[in-house]
Every structure is written in structure tokens, then in C-alpha cells.
Amino acid sequence: MILNIGDLIIGFPFPIFLALFLNELRSTGVRKMTQIVLYLPNFLSWVIIAGISTQLFSGNGLLNGVLGVFGLPTVPFLTNTIWWRIIYWVMGIWQSAGYSLIIYLAALMGTDPSQSEAAYLDGATRLQRIWYVTIPQIMPTISTLLIMQLGKVINIAFDRPYMMSNMLVKDASNVLSVYVYEVGIGKGRFDYATAVGLFQSVIGIAMVLVFDKIAKKMGQGGIM
Incomplete structure (x- = not known):
């Protein structure tokens, strides 16, 4: 539950802010390149992403190697519960933000630019135009994706916590879907696992x- 609430609080707003930022960019090339870079991880399985996470954040990983160069102590990113949750959320944003970003950018393309121009002529700043003009126009899209995200608060996917977990953070990663797998496959209690x-x-x-x-x-x- 904590993992999904974190995904909701941290991961859900991120593509909204990113889409609004890219929508304000005048450089089409930078915008398209950012979309490609952020959307590509959506095609990676969590097996690959967990491997990348290990290479980056393990005790002998790249990030701790950089810290060691500057004489800083090793940080237990993957063995400390708090740090592991942060890495879990960061990798989740990296993997899934591109998909939502495409949806929000499509919604922004359907907004009425004349309203923003009228607000500009009335003296509204860029932030005021985004808050009072742009966001209300894409609010139906935001509410639809929010409803779908809220529906998954208790229904967390199996592959992500299972592949990123280890024995030292078992308490943090032992979500309901992992429990169903361990009971059903590990202990052969298929009826109980099906009921759960x-x-x-x-x-x-x-x-x-x-x-x-x-x-x-x-x-x-x-959505209905």
C-alpha cells in the first residue's frame, strides 16, 4: 500500500508537470527528443530495469563508485528500506512517465490557444496562464488517469516489486501480489491464492x- 501511495503522490504529477514544461518549449527538436528518451523505457521489462537498478545503486554500483571518488561513504540504496522505496519510485517514474506524457501532450494539443492569448493580452504571466487556462482544459484527461491510478492503489503489479526486491527489504516489498504468488506457486495453495x-x-x-x-x-x- 505504501509503495502505491508513493507512486500516486510522486509518480502521478510528474508527467503532468513535464508535459506542461514541454508544451511551453519553442524548440520542436528538444521536445521530440525528450519524448523519445522518456518513452523508450516503457518498452523495457522489469527484469531489465531491475538489472539497471542493481548496476546503478548497489554497494559496488556506479553511484556509490562516484561517491567513493569524492571520499563520501557508501549509501545502502538497495538494502535500506527507506532508500529502497525511493529507488523503487524513481525507477517507476522513469519506466512509466513516458506513456502518460504522450497522453497529456495529446490533450494539450487539443486546447484552445486563443484563451491563452487572451489571458496574455490581459497581463497574465506564463504561470498564471498555465494554472488558470491550460490546466482546466486538460482536467478531464487528468481526472481520467487519476481514477485509473487510484483504482490500482491496492492492486499493485507483481513484477516490479518482485524483481527489485531482496531479502534485506522483504518487509517493504512484500505486497499483496507477491504474497499471492508465494502462497499459490510457492506453497501450492492455489485456491487460497485465487481467493485473495x-x-x-x-x-x-x-x-x-x-x-x-x-x-x-x-x-x-x-471514465464511464
């Missing part, structure tokens, strides 16, 4: 329906 997995799915669907109804009452379109 079904419960997880039902709760996820219920949360999506609840948040969808809340979004509609707040004036947003929702």
Missing part, C-alpha cells in the same frame, strides 16, 4: 467506480 487475487480485483474495481462517481459530482467527465 479475486478479493484484490473486486476492491480495485469498487475503488474505480467510487472515484468515478466522485469525479462526476465534481464536474469532471469520469
